Amino acid sequence: MISVCMATYNGEKYIREQLESILKQIGFNDEIIISDDGSKDATQQVIESIGDKRIRYVKNTGTHGFTHNFENALRLARGEYIFLADQDDIWMDNKVNVVMKALQNADFVTHDCITVDPNMQILSQSRFKEFNVKPGFWNHLIKSRYLGCCMAFNRQVLEASLPFPDNDFLVEHDIWLAAVAFAYFKVSLIDEPLIYYRRHGKNASSGGFNKGYSMRVKIEKRLYRIKKLIDIYPSIKERRKLYVGGHSEKIKWGLRALLNKPFWGKEGRMCYIGKPCYIARKKDLLFGDKVRIYPGMRTETQNGGKIVIGNNVSVGQNFHAVAVQNELKIGNNVTISGNVFISNCDHTFNEENSLALEQPLIIKDTLIEDNCFIGYGTVILAGTHLGKHCIVGANSVVRGIFPDNTLLAGSPAKVLKKFESENKKWVKVQEV
Numbered sequence: 001m002i003s004v005c006m007a008t009y010n011g012e013k014y015i016r017e018q019l020e021s022i023l024k025q026i027g028f029n030d031e032i033i034i035s036d037d038g039s040k041d042a043t044q045q046v047i048e049s050i051g052d053k054r055i056r057y058v059k060n061t062g063t064h065g066f067t068h069n070f071e072n073a074l075r076l077a078r079g080e081y082i083f084l085a086d087q088d089d090i091w092m093d094n095k096v097n098v099v100m101k102a103l104q105n106a107d108f109v110t111h112d113c114i115t116v117d118p119n120m121q122i123l124s125q126s127r128f129k130e131f132n133v134k135p136g137f138w139n140h141l142i143k144s145r146y147l148g149c150c151m152a153f154n155r156q157v158l159e160a161s162l163p164f165p166d167n168d169f170l171v172e173h174d175i176w177l178a179a180v181a182f183a184y185f186k187v188s189l190i191d192e193p194l195i196y197y198r199r200h201g202k203n204a205s206s207g208g209f210n211k212g213y214s215m216r217v218k219i220e221k222r223l224y225r226i227k228k229l230i231d232i233y234p235s236i237k238e239r240r241k242l243y244v245g246g247h248s249e250k251i252k253w254g255l256r257a258l259l260n261k262p263f264w265g266k267e268g269r270m271c272y273i274g275k276p277c278y279i280a281r282k283k284d285l286l287f288g289d290k291v292r293i294y295p296g297m298r299t300e301t302q303n304g305g306k307i308v309i310g311n312n313v314s315v316g317q318n319f320h321a322v323a324v325q326n327e328l329k330i331g332n333n334v335t336i337s338g339n340v341f342i343s344n345c346d347h348t349f350n351e352e353n354s355l356a357l358e359q360p361l362i363i364k365d366t367l368i369e370d371n372c373f374i375g376y377g378t379v380i381l382a383g384t385h386l387g388k389h390c391i392v393g394a395n396s397v398v399r400g401i402f403p404d405n406t407l408l409a410g411s412p413a414k415v416l417k418k419f420e421s422e423n424k425k426w427v428k429v430q431e432v
Contacts, residue, residue, distance in 0.1 A: 003081070004026065005077055006032060007069035009087075010040060021091040025097075032055045035070070067173040084150075085149060089113075095111075109189075110146050110151045110189055111150050114196050118200040127193075137182040144178065153181060267287045268311065270290045274317070280299060288312075288332065307327075312333050315336045335372075337376040342368070364382040370389075372392070378394065393413075397411040
């Protein structure tokens with residue numbers, strides 16, 4: 001079910017055209033919720049004259065202003081997918097189809113628009129190009145150019161975003177929704193205009209034009225937004241049933257990871273990194289989504305080496321990783337127990353009177369593929385390739401290439417069992 005949420009105030013001039021552009025795209029079981037903020041003109045009469053049962057018209061009896069007026073509409077939404085709509089725009093005929101397709105692979109979507117004047121004369125062919133719109137939490141924090149009327153999202157984002165922060169001067173509805181989405185959910189930008197965004201001098205919001213706030217106010221707005229994102233962090237974790245163990249310390253780790261996001265080579269969503277940790281070059285670390293690292297991590301990279309960690313990876317305490325020249329890769333859904341060491345380089349030891357650390361290195365690609373489990377105290381040496389769904393026993397010393405679906409252990413590690421996918425069981429390997 002789709003819920004289109006619209007906030008109105010003195011919108012009689014354009015609202016019929018907008019509603020007609022929406023109604024022809026949504027289904028019979030979908031809804032348009034219109035929250036009116038005390039219009040003095042014929043807005044209500046125009047809406048009622050359309051006579052479509054999918055429209056639910058309500059009056060905002062709470063805090064006034066467009067942000068809380070939108071909030072009133074959003075609170076009444078019953079759909080799994082929510083679209084925001086202004087009262088004075090026009091949706092293009094393919095908007096719902098394009099956005100719904102994108103929402104199958106993302107939690108939150110925003111798209112481009114064509115800006116027009118009151119008479120539908122084009123002012124700009126692309127807002128994305130005009131304002132150099134880019135995705136990302138920090139891009140949004142530094143300078144937000146996203147429009148609420150171009151946003152759609154699933155119910156998870158809606159529930160995480162409500163209630164809106166009280167101070168609607170410091171954070172408007174669309175800036176808040178995008179901030180929550182970029183911080184905690186998967187976001188997709190559609191580089192295609194899907195509405196005619198009408199500017200006519202009486203718009204309720206500025207749309208990013210001519211705000212002119214002082215630097216003090218700009219800083220205050222951003223600090224307020226960050227504080228409110230921190231405030232909702234525990235409830236989002238609980239709502240999405242992601243493991244945090246109920247421990248406040250992990251929430252601090254997550255917030256620290258979020259604030260350090262611009263300094264990493266890459267950091268996905270819902271990550272946390274325990275303290276203390278030693279990271280030689282943050283830009284050489286690339287994390288996917290839901291990477292959880294416990295305290296004591298030490299990473300060293302040299303000469304362009306990078307440590308790349310996939311999605312949904314748990315790393316135990318005192319993890320030590322070294323990458324030189326090439327990428328050391330850890331795949332998706334990998335569990336690494338405590339006190340594990342992984343490297344893609346060996347020290348030569350051919351000079352009798354030289355310190356080992358000063359002797360040349362031998363670089364060999366090291367790769368841990370998806371769905372592996374690395375036992376406590378394991379050492380994975382340069383040149384190791386663990387296939388998918390491998391288990392490594394505790395205190396093993398691993399070097400070599402190991403196929404998918406194998407259990408290995410020992411020093412040096414050897415394959416002890418193989419997993420039979422058809423029978424769903426581990427079978428002992430016959431000794432040669």
